[in-house]
Amino acid sequence: MILYEPIMIPSGMKDSLGRPSGSLLYIALAVLISAFTAAVLLLPYDTVYIQEETYLLWFLVVMSVCFAVFLLGMTANALLWMRGKGLAGTPEARLLLLVSRAVRTVFSRRLPGLLRTFLKEAMYTSKLRTLSRSRWLAHLLILGGFAAMLVLDVVVTICLDVFHWSPMIDSDGWAKLLMRDLAFDIAGLMMLVGLCMAIVRRLVLRPRQLATELADVASLSFLLIIVVGGFVLEGMGIDGAIPGHESENAYSFVGLAFSYVTPDSAGQYYDEAWLLHGVLSALFVAYIPFSKLFHMIAAPITITLEGLATREAGRR
Amino acid sequence: MKRLDISKLDVAALLGTDACVRCGECTLTCPTGGEAQDVELITPRGKLLRMRDFVKRQYGLRARLFGPKGIEDDELEEFSRRVYECTICGQCKVVCPAGLDTIGFWENMREFLVANDLGPLPPHQQIVKSIENYDNPWMQPRTQRPGWSKRLGKEVVIGDSLKERHEVLYFVGCTAAYDPNIRAMAEYTARVLARAGVDFGTLGNDEGCCGSTMMRTGLSDSTKGMVLRNIERFEKAAPALIVTSCAGCYKTIRQDYPKYGKLPAPVRHITEFVGDLIESGKLVPEARVDRTVTFHDPCHLGRHNGLYDQPRSILEAIPGLRIVEMERNRDDARCCGAGGGVKTAFPELANDISELRVADAESVGCEVLCTSCPFCYQSLKSAIASSGSEMEMVDLMELLWQSLQAPR
Numbered sequence: 181m182i183l184y185e186p187i188m189i190p191s192g193m194k195d196s197l198g199r200p201s202g203s204l205l206y207i208a209l210a211v212l213i214s215a216f217t218a219a220v221l222l223l224p225y226d227t228v229y230i231q232e233e234t235y236l237l238w239f240l241v242v243m244s245v246c247f248a249v250f251l252l253g254m255t256a257n258a259l260l261w262m263r264g265k266g267l268a269g270t271p272e273a274r275l276l277l278l279v280s281r282a283v284r285t286v287f288s289r290r291l292p293g294l295l296r297t298f299l300k301e302a303m304y305t306s307k308l309r310t311l312s313r314s315r316w317l318a319h320l321l322i323l324g325g326f327a328a329m330l331v332l333d334v335v336v337t338i339c340l341d342v343f344h345w346s347p348m349i350d351s352d353g354w355a356k357l358l359m360r361d362l363a364f365d366i367a368g369l370m371m372l373v374g375l376c377m378a379i380v381r382r383l384v385l386r387p388r389q390l391a392t393e394l395a396d397v398a399s400l401s402f403l404l405i406i407v408v409g410g411f412v413l414e415g416m417g418i419d420g421a422i423p424g425h426e427s428e429n430a431y432s433f434v435g436l437a438f439s440y441v442t443p444d445s446a447g448q449y450y451d452e453a454w455l456l457h458g459v460l461s462a463l464f465v466a467y468i469p470f471s472k473l474f475h476m477i478a479a480p481i482t483i484t485l486e487g488l489a490t491r492e493a494g495r496r
Numbered sequence: 497m498k499r500l501d502i503s504k505l506d507v508a509a510l511l512g513t514d515a516c517v518r519c520g521e522c523t524l525t526c527p528t529g530g531e532a533q534d535v536e537l538i539t540p541r542g543k544l545l546r547m548r549d550f551v552k553r554q555y556g557l558r559a560r561l562f563g564p565k566g567i568e569d570d571e572l573e574e575f576s577r578r579v580y581e582c583t584i585c586g587q588c589k590v591v592c593p594a595g596l597d598t599i600g601f602w603e604n605m606r607e608f609l610v611a612n613d614l615g616p617l618p619p620h621q622q623i624v625k626s627i628e629n630y631d632n633p634w635m636q637p638r639t640q641r642p643g644w645s646k647r648l649g650k651e652v653v654i655g656d657s658l659k660e661r662h663e664v665l666y667f668v669g670c671t672a673a674y675d676p677n678i679r680a681m682a683e684y685t686a687r688v689l690a691r692a693g694v695d696f697g698t699l700g701n702d703e704g705c706c707g708s709t710m711m712r713t714g715l716s717d718s719t720k721g722m723v724l725r726n727i728e729r730f731e732k733a734a735p736a737l738i739v740t741s742c743a744g745c746y747k748t749i750r751q752d753y754p755k756y757g758k759l760p761a762p763v764r765h766i767t768e769f770v771g772d773l774i775e776s777g778k779l780v781p782e783a784r785v786d787r788t789v790t791f792h793d794p795c796h797l798g799r800h801n802g803l804y805d806q807p808r809s810i811l812e813a814i815p816g817l818r819i820v821e822m823e824r825n826r827d828d829a830r831c832c833g834a835g836g837g838v839k840t841a842f843p844e845l846a847n848d849i850s851e852l853r854v855a856d857a858e859s860v861g862c863e864v865l866c867t868s869c870p871f872c873y874q875s876l877k878s879a880i881a882s883s884g885s886e887m888e889m890v891d892l893m894e895l896l897w898q899s900l901q902a903p904r
């Protein structure tokens with residue numbers, strides 16, 4: 181397809197460009213998985229909510245395995261794309277070449293256009309907005325909440341376990357209140373509202389273009405279970421005055437609301453619930469490459485490439 | 497068990513099967529899957545997900561671990577038929593929120609079918625034979641190609657661009673050259689060009705089929721020779737500009753030829769070229785045409801090439817003409833149903849879709865349905881007849897010609 185060629189898939193991509201051996205890909209994957217596992221297992225977790233160490237270890241092991249499955253699944257999908265026409269070499273070698281091309285494209289004069297297209301068309305999903313405002317809003321809430329949650333997780337973990345930053349650790353520290361309590365709750369609430377809108381649309385409003393199948397129900401249900409589970413867990417923590425949740429502050433407003441619904445005795449099972457929520461979240465990560473949710477990787481690529489191609493064709 | 501060869505599928509198409517979010521926006525406006533038949537498998541979502549299923553069954557992780565699964569012949573045949581029922585109108589590309597270049601996908605999917613002996617369909621094969629033997633899809637001898645210009649008599653002299661150089665090379669295209677019902681398109685194009693004093697010529701007998709039909713049915717690999725032959729003739733003619741009146745030839749020469757070789761001159765559609773002639777005052781439509789007209793955007797002009805304003809600017813220049821827009825216009829225009837080889841293989845389906853478009857035009861109360869593509873012209877004209885409409889089908893150059901006559 182000509183539109184894609186100028187950007188990422190040059191038709192003249194020949195072996196002569198220097199074909200990296202396919203095994204390099206697997207070495208890179210092994211390094212990435214080992215690095216992630218090492219980081220996950222070696223962090224001190226001094227300030228984690230869960231008290232039961234064996235549960236924590238279980239979670240960390242499951243998370244590491246799930247991350248490996250996620251990466252391998254993604255790679256398997258991408259290798260399948262590489263069986264298509266236009267490129268020389270084994271699928272592994274093609275994938276490496278293409279990744280290096282993509283990196284070069286990102287760090288080229290195309291960067292500003294690429295970034296603008298990515299933010300406007302892939303993240304803000306501008307086309308979806310023109311099709312249906314409510315559909316767009318529901319999705320933006322899910323996407324935005326998910327992305328915010330991901331960023332928060334990384335930032336908070338680094339602040340806590342690498343820098344031992346007290347405003348993030350102290351139970352009334354400003355960073356703790358604003359990020360670990362408020363921001364997480366807002367991100368979760370965004371997802372919850374978005375998911376409820378999507379579910380109502382799918383099951384109640386049922387517009388003609390929707391065909392609800394297992395793939396759709398599974399993705400929505402999985403997300404919903406994790407998000408609601410997270411809030412129930414927070415409510416249980418507040419019920420049981422778990423360290424970090426003892427202050428009953430209004431910053432964790434959604435968790436607080438859930439704590440009114442769950443019985444106070446629920447706090448006793450906090451550690452078990454934490455493990456369940458953790459394992460489910462890890463399984464969700466592993467599920468992404470094999471589900472409809474893989475679009476969160478594939479769609480931004482197609483949207484950005486198409487947007488960039490259109491933009492560049494228009495300028496020519 | 498058939499093992500599908502996926503090496504003909506574009507990387508982008510394979511990626512697209514994973515990027516489709518099953519949103520179904522494309523199913524609402526797909527003229528053939530959604531509107532005329534309500535068959536999920538023809539819709540973009542249906543085709544992409546079925547393709548994904550086939551590919552996963554034979555090349556996915558499970559297939560690699562436990563061996564590929566077979567696909568029944570019936571299933572493959574049904575898939576092939578459904579893929580060929582798509583008119584490649586590009587409506588799905590306009591709405592797809594996952595940014596899929598479906599136009600490219602569908603053409604590529606047909607190449608994949610051909611590589612796996614699943615396409616093209618028997619009616620397409622007849623046309624292919626004709627192109628291979630006669631250099632046109634209509635089984636007409638090469639010597640008849642310039643026959644369209646007979647009615648012009650001595651009024652307009654058509655230059656031979658292979659004998660002497662002319663500024664503009666008019667690429668007539670097989671349909672306007674041979675189909676007696678459509679020859680008027682070429683005729684009025686020539687009249688308009690001559691009226692503007694354009695120095696133009698054609699390739700006469702030596703014009704070869706542009707290859708569009710072959711490319712749209714998945715036979716791109718077999719078109720290379722034809723394309724290169726035409727490019728060679730273009731080089732010999734050495735014009736400053738190539739002009740086509742056929743939207744299909746325009747798309748093919750503009751978008752596909754550069755993949756095979758360098759074009760010696762830029763190519764423009766007649767609506768772009770004539771629009772400029774009017775703007776620069778070289779053509780002045782003076783006679784009033786007191787009629788109500790609506791313009792049907794050919795897919796190959798509009799969605800495939802972004803030419804929406806040019807034909808409208810010509811209509812706006814005609815005095816007296818009342819222009820009304822159909823509810824679905826520009827990039828939302830409903831396809832006429834003929835493209836992508838559908839009219840050849842599924843004439844009834846094509847006519848059903850054309851009748852929907854005629855109804856669109858009827859509903860805005862126009863007398864004249866105007867377009868600028870021989871295929872749209874042909875299909876809409878027969879759908880006007882089959883649906884008992886009173887509207888008149890007119891080519892844009894013919895309408896313009898009416899206004900270029902001395903005012904009465």
Ligand code: HEM
Pocket residue numbers: 301302303305308315316319322323326327378379382396399400403473475476477479480483517518519593594
């Ligand atoms: C990063 C770029 C992303 C793009 C371009 C994108 C695009 C889309 C589009 C166009 C739809 C169809 C609209 C709809 O069904 O309402 C969709 C559906 C969906 N997306 Fe995304 N998405 C992205 C990321 C994400 C992320 C990060 C998540 C969160 C986990 C997500 C979760 C969903 C879900 C659950 C649906 C189905 C909604 C339903 O069933 O009604 N998406 N996506």
Ligand code: SF4
Pocket residue numbers: 525526527528529538539540581582583584585586587588589598602831
């Ligand atoms: S190109 Fe047109 S006919 Fe083909 S799938 Fe898309 S909308 Fe339907």
Ligand code: SF4
Pocket residue numbers: 515516517518519520521522523540541544591592593594595596
């Ligand atoms: S509009 Fe695009 S993403 Fe949505 S179902 Fe159709 S092809 Fe898939």
